[in-house]
Amino acid sequence: MRTLYHLPLDPGCRKVRMLLREKQLECELHAEKIWERRDEFLKLNPAGEVPVLVEEDGTTITGGAQVVAEYLEEAYPENPLLGDTPLCRAEVRRLIAWFDLKFWREVTANLVEEKMLKRFLGLGQPNSSAIRAGHANIHYHLEYIAWLSDRRNWLAGEDFSLADITAASHISALDYIGDVPWQMHPGAKDWYARVKSRPCMRGVLGDTIAGAPPVKHYADLDF
Numbered sequence: 001m002r003t004l005y006h007l008p009l010d011p012g013c014r015k016v017r018m019l020l021r022e023k024q025l026e027c028e029l030h031a032e033k034i035w036e037r038r039d040e041f042l043k044l045n046p047a048g049e050v051p052v053l054v055e056e057d058g059t060t061i062t063g064g065a066q067v068v069a070e071y072l073e074e075a076y077p078e079n080p081l082l083g084d085t086p087l088c089r090a091e092v093r094r095l096i097a098w099f100d101l102k103f104w105r106e107v108t109a110n111l112v113e114e115k116m117l118k119r120f121l122g123l124g125q126p127n128s129s130a131i132r133a134g135h136a137n138i139h140y141h142l143e144y145i146a147w148l149s150d151r152r153n154w155l156a157g158e159d160f161s162l163a164d165i166t167a168a169s170h171i172s173a174l175d176y177i178g179d180v181p182w183q184m185h186p187g188a189k190d191w192y193a194r195v196k197s198r199p200c201m202r203g204v205l206g207d208t209i210a211g212a213p214p215v216k217h218y219a220d221l222d223f
Contacts, residue, residue, distance in 0.1 A: 005032040005041065005052040008207045009116055009176060011108060012065030012100070013051045014169035019069055019162065021200040023076050027053075029203075035120065066096065069162060081162040092156045095148075095163035099170050103141050108170050110134030111179050116212065138174070139184070146187025155191070160198070168195045172204050178215035182223065189223065196221050 004020070004027050006013035020027045032041055032050050045052045045062040053061040053068050061071050073082050083089040111134035114126040145167065148155045156163040171192055174180050182189045195201060205219040217223050 002027045002056050003030055003054045004028070005030050005044070005054070006050050007031065007034065008204075008209055009112055009173045010050060011104070011112075011166075011169040011173050014172060014204050015065050015162075015166050016051045016053065016068050016072070017203050018165045018169060018200040019072055019081065021203055022081060022160075022165065022198070023072065023079050025072070025076060033120075066100065073162075081160070081165065083156065083159070083161060088157055092161045092163045095156050096166045099163075099166045103167075103170050106137040107134050107141060108173065110137070112173050112177065115177055115179075119212075135179070138180070142180070142185040142188040145191055146185060149191040150187055164191075164195055165200065168192065168201070169204075172201070176207070176214045176218055177212075193221065193223065 002020075002025065004013070004016060006017065006029060008014075008031060017027075017029070032038075032052075034041070034048055034050060037048055041052075042048055044054065044060050047062065049062075049064070051065055051068055053071070055061070061068050070082075073080065081092075083092045110130040114130050114134070118124060118126055145155065152158065154160050154164050155167060171180060171188075175192075182192075196205065208214065
């Protein structure tokens with residue numbers, strides 16, 4: 001069985017999980033506590049990071065979520081999610097970078113990492129300044145999501161793509177801890193409601209972390 005080593009709230013891992021589901025590829029999930037630095041896991045990925053995808057024949061794909069995602073796109077080209085023209089693929093990749101780099105730096109790292117990862121890694125109390133920055137920065141990004149989805153069917157164009165999956169991987173992690181101000185951003189909420197209704201979201205919406213359950217509306221398709 002194909003295996004994905006992951007962390008439930010890590011957006012990169014969520015992206016790969018959603019992509020696998022969208023492509024209808026069966027996969028066994030293994031939640032890897034990367035802070036334990038297991039020898040068996042380090043043999044798979046000496047960097048000690050997730051996600052790590054192990055194919056049925058033992059082939060191991062590492063190097064970060066986007067590397068794994070690009071591999072899946074090339075290895076399993078049915079139901080392509082990077083676009084069908086060079087211009088479309090460029091726009092999908094631009095938005096992937098927006099969320100994986102800019103959104104991560106300005107929002108996800110300041111909220112999910114401070115509130116959750118520090119707790120599991122035993123790195124002390126959350127940085128209140130970082131949390132305030134994350135709460136302030138998220139509004140700009142939600143407005144951008146609304147702006148894009150108002151002018152296109154999906155974020156990068158007419159078709160659902162890896163750009164939507166990447167954005168949803170970050171948004172869903174934040175929504176798990178109740179840090180998305182949906183009432184102030186109906187346009188972004190409408191887009192996310194459409195993403196939540198797709199089969200690829202069923203796995204992440206079923207996540208429950210011991211000692212840290214999601215907010216009540218997390219798995220509700222109608223919020």
